[in-house]
Amino acid sequence: MLREHFIRKVFHELMSGLREVHIHKLLHLDIKPGNIYLREDESPILLDFGAARQTLTMEAKRFQPMYTPGFAAPELYGKHNELGPWTDIYSLGATLYACMAGMPPQEANQREKDDRMGDAIARLRSSYTNGLVDLVEWCLRLVPAERPQSVFRLQKELREQTNALGEQAAQAVPAALPSAPSAPARPAAS
Numbered sequence: 166m167l168r169e170h171f172i173r174k175v176f177h178e179l180m181s182g183l184r185e186v187h188i189h190k191l192l193h194l195d196i197k198p199g200n201i202y203l204r205e206d207e208s209p210i211l212l213d214f215g216a217a218r219q220t221l222t223m224e225a226k227r228f229q230p231m232y233t234p235g236f237a238a239p240e241l242y243g244k245h246n247e248l249g250p251w252t253d254i255y256s257l258g259a260t261l262y263a264c265m266a267g268m269p270p271q272e273a274n275q276r277e278k279d280d281r282m283g284d285a286i287a288r289l290r291s292s293y294t295n296g297l298v299d300l301v302e303w304c305l306r307l308v309p310a311e312r313p314q315s316v317f318r319l320q321k322e323l324r325e326q327t328n329a330l331g332e333q334a335a336q337a338v339p340a341a342l343p344s345a346p347s348a349p350a351r352p353a354a355s
Contacts, residue, residue: 173323174207179257192249194232194252197269201260236270237256237272238273257316258304286305296329
């Protein structure tokens with residue numbers, strides 16, 4: 166299980182890189198823990214753009230994407246579903262979930278038949294803040310329109326939560342410790 170502070174830091178930086186990918190009209194389409202490399206300074210690099218041939222244009226409809234079960238959005242399982250940033254956002258949420266739970270989420274095509282992720286996500290609340298768990302749940306919604314529609318929006322929410330947590334932590338710092346009792350007075354030397 167990874168510390169929440171570490172998860173928030175790494176995923177905020179990862180989202181900055183993914184935003185650049187989307188700005189250039191590309192989708193990664195295979196975001197998963199195995200495609201994230203952490204440098205010595207713990208900054209992430211998104212790897213393996215083999216599936217990123219998909220562009221956000223009309224050509225997109227002719228491409229049959231590859232995907233990794235558990236990390237693939239439900240729209241990747243169908244031929245005629247529209248793909249967009251929300252598709253990578255599902256995978257980002259699945260990756261967040263895997264980092265928190267220690268295992269990948271239930272596959273999207275199985276979730277459409279018998280969704281067991283509600284209980285699995287609820288179990289994360291004993292180890293992580295509700296805000297971070299809510300963020301994961303938002304990203305993992307099966308209906309694309311119910312997910313964040315841009316990485317910018319998702320990153321903004323993560324940043325606002327992290328800033329609020331920092332403010333709460335600063336307010337929770339205890340007041341200065343009481344001073345040590347003073348030493349007993351010594352009799353004056355004559």
